[in-house]
Amino acid sequence: MLNIILIVVFLVLGIFLQKVKAIPANLATYLNNYLIYVVLPVLALKYLPEVDLKLDLVLPIATAWMSFALSWAIFGFLGKKLEWKDSLTGCLIIVSGLANTSFVGFPIVRALYGEEAVKIALLIDQAGSFIIVSSIAVIVASIYSEGKKRKRDISKKILTFPPFSFFIIAMLMNVLDLEIPSAAIPVFEFIAATLTPVALxxxxxxxxxxxxxxxSPYLWLGLGYKLLLIPLVVYVLYTGIFRLDGLLLKVSVIETAMAPMITGSIIAISHDLEPKLASLLVGVGIPLSFLTLSVWYFVLA
Structure with missing residues (x-):
């Protein structure tokens, strides 16, 4: 219970700091860079070499791909049927199709289900959400906007992004049965502990x-898909057909039910895909998700 309270406290603190004039305007950028270049690589090296790789892990990872694919199918169809502007269709596909599986997802998963669950969440984020937001989401943005992105630029972005690079290293360590040096463990523990306060x-x-x-009806259409429909699809599919249960099921559904990803909204904004709606989906989605996530938590209990 204390962990849940701390999540709310840190989120509210961040919102409050927006009003403090003494706070640097680019503080969020500094914190994001710390998370991207330090915390996420450390988390990968700390947890992933210990993961027991098994076929069941494919299902949690698949949730991120399923979420984006279904978003593209639904909003792509509605966009043509209802004659939406391409920018509106592209915005809803990208922002509603991507969950905030890291900055919001990791702290919440850790608070709800403990350290073991973070290992599963890392796989969902790195092998799912990150690859999608760095490649397919950019392609979708190019399709629905006037700008174009070269395939070479997309590939370079994926391969040189630190969390993904360390994800590959950590998975190689897992396969080769290598461990991080014991002397580094206290440092890794300290850095990992900063995840929740800094991210939120x-x-x-x-x-x-x-x-x-x-x-805006489009706001609630996007959030209805992200916070309710796609986690329901995953829950029904994984319990009814694949018979997944335990921690794998819980983390799969909870990560899918996270609010829209901030990075996804940035991609939409940078491609001029309804910037106001993209910002609103994240701005309303994150606080609202605390309510819907509590519902999913009790459904999964």
Whole structure:
């Protein structure tokens, strides 16, 4: 219970710090860089070499791919049927199709299910969400916008992104049965402990809510898909057909039910795909997800 309270406290602290003039305007960028270049690589090296690789892990990883594929199918169909602007269709596909499986997902998964669950969440994020946001999401953005992105640029971005590079290293360590040096463990433990406060303060600093725009039907269509429909699809599919249970099922559904990914909204904004809606999906989605996640938690209990 204390962990859940701390999550809310750090998120609210980040939102409050938006109003403090003494805080540097680019503090969120600094915190994000620390998470990307330090914390996420450390988490990969700390947890992934210990993961017992088995076929069942394919299902949790598949949730991220399923979420984006279904988002593309549904909003792509609706966009053509209802004659939406391409920018609106692209925005909903990308932002609603990607879950915040790391900055929000890791702290919540750890608080709800413990350290073992973080290993599963890391696989979902690195082998699922990150690859999608760095490649397919950029391709979708190019399709629905005027700008174009070269395949070479996309490949380079994936291969040189530190968390993904360390994901590959950590998985090789797993296969080769290598461990991190014991002397590094206390340092890794300390860095890993900074994940929750730093990530949630950073998210809070970036949450923007335009109260005048919350009546947009497209906002609620996107959030309805992200927070309710796709986790329901995963829950029904994984319990009814694949008979998944235990921690694998819980982490799969909870990570799928996370709010839209901030990076996904940035991609939409940078390609001029309804920037206001993209920001709103994240700004409203993150605080609202705390309510819907509590519902999913009790469904899975």
């Amino acid at each position: 303060v950073a998210v809070g600093l970036q949450v923007k809510v335009n109260l005048k725009a919350v009546g």
